Amino acid sequence: MLTQTAIRTDAFRRFVPPTRNSAPAASHALAGPREREPLAHSMHLMGAIMSYPRNAEIFGENEPADYLYKVISGSVRTYKILNDGRRQIGGFYLSGDIFGLQFGEEHSFSAEAITDAKVLVIKRSALTALAGRNAVIARELFALTGRELRRVQDRILLLVKSAQERVASFLLEMADRASTGNVVELPMSRQDIADYLGLTIETVSRTLTCLESTAAIEVPTSRRIVLRNRSALNRLNG
C-alpha cells in the first residue's frame, strides 16, 4: 500500500515545472500559509509544486544550488556517497520542512524522495531578492538557517554516542516531528536509519529489538514504532 494517488484538494493544485520563475497573481486568495509566516507565504507564491515518486532524485550533489525546497507531502532524504561507497544521510525532511539550504554554488548533498512526495520548489535568487527588500523575510530566512545549523550540531553530538543512545535519540526526534501521540510512523527504511545514524542495519535492528525487550518501545510493524516509555529513552538519549 505504498501508492499515493490522492490529488490533494487544498490550495496547492499547480503542477508546473520548476523552470518558471514568477508567481501567478491568482494565488493570493487561496488558503495559503498563515500570515504570521510571511516567508512561508511568499515561498508558496513564488514556488512551483513538483511531484516525485518514491526514490526519485530531486537534486544531485554538485548540481548548481539554484533552488530551495519545501516538503508539501511525503518525505525526503538528503545524502552523500562517501568514497568508500557508504552512504551518509544528511537529514530527513518531512511535511513542512525546508531543505536545500546549501550556501555554496553547488549542493553538497543529493536529495531523493523517500516516499512519493510533493515538493514546493522556489528559485533561490527570487527569495534572496525578496529578502533584500523585506527585512521580515530576511530575518525568517536567517532564523531558518540558524535552526538548520542547530540541527546539524545536534547530529554531531549524536554521532559520538553509543548505538542505543543514537537510536533512542532518533526515535525521540521522529516522535517530535512525525508522531500521533506515541505512535511514530517511519517513512524510511532501516538502511536509511542506519545511514543516518552512522550504524549498520543489523545494529539498528538489534537495538530496536533490545529496546522492545525492555518495554521502552513496541514495534507492531517494522515501519511503526510505539513509544511506551519515553523517560527510559530520554535517559538513554542523555
Place this chain on the structure above:
Amino acid sequence: MLTQTAIRTDAFRRFVPPTRNSAPAASHALAGPREREPLAHSMHLMGAIMSYPRNAEIFGENEPADYLYKVISGSVRTYKILNDGRRQIGGFYLSGDIFGLQFGEEHSFSAEAITDAKVLVIKRSALTALAGRNAVIARELFALTGRELRRVQDRILLLVKSAQERVASFLLEMADRASTGNVVELPMSRQDIADYLGLTIETVSRTLTCLESTAAIEVPTSRRIVLRNRSALNRLNG
C-alpha cells in the same frame, strides 16, 4: 593566573566592557580591516577587544547569546560536556575566525581560550540592526552562517569515518587554516583533538605515530606536525 592584564598598543586600544552598545565615532580612521570586507570592518568598529588567558572561559553554555566573537590572536575551542562526562569539542577557531554564531537565545556550547587569546566581542543586536540597514552586511553575515553550516556538515562526514581518516582529515584541515608551508603548529592538546574527532587520546597518539611510520607526516614536537605526503593523507581522508 587568571588576570587579564595586557594592553595592546595597536589600533584597538579600547578595553571597554562588552555591555556597551554604540560604536565610538573616533574609530573611523584607524587601520581597520580591508574595505573589501564591510562586515569585518563594521565588526571592528562596533566591537571591544577582550584578552583571555589560556583556558579561560569566554562564554558558557546556556548563557544568553548576546554577543558574537572574532578571534584576533590566539585560538579558541567551543565545547559541550555530555551527560556521561565526556567533552565534545564543537570547533577550533583561529585568528580571523568568527564564533558564537548560535541562533537560539542561549549558547549551545561553551567557549574557552586554548592559548592566550584576544577576541573581538560584538553585540549581536548591534550587528543585526546594521544588517537590517545594510544589505551588503546582511549578505556577508548570511554567507558566514552558510560557511559555518558547511563546516559542521563536513564534521558529520568525518565522524562516521575510521580513526585514520579522521586524523588525516583533521591534519589537512589544520594545514589549510594554520600552516606555514607543510609545517602545522597545533595550538591544542591531544585531548582537545581527541574530543574534537570523537576518539580517545590514545587512539589519536597511536594514529599519529602510525602516520609517521608510513612517512606521511613527521612529528618533531608533539605540537608541531610536518606534512610529508599530502596525497597519502588525502587518500585516507577520502
Place this chain on the structure above:
DNA sequence: CGACCATTTGATATGGATCAAGCGATGTGG
C-alpha cells in the same frame, strides 16, 4: 503460490576503548 525484498537473528571478527605503565619536557624547591 512463489519470487523478491526488507528485516531480524545468529556467529564471528575487529577497531578502537579502556586500563596500565613508561617516557620526556617543564617547572619548583632545596
Place this chain on the structure above:
DNA sequence: CCACATCGCTTGATCCATATCAAATGGTCG
C-alpha cells in the same frame, strides 16, 4: 644546579561494542 614532582604524550595489553558475514523469517506483489 640538581632532585623531584607534574603534566602531556606515547606505548603496551586486554576488552568490548559494533561491524561483518551468513542464514532464517516475514511481508508484498505479481
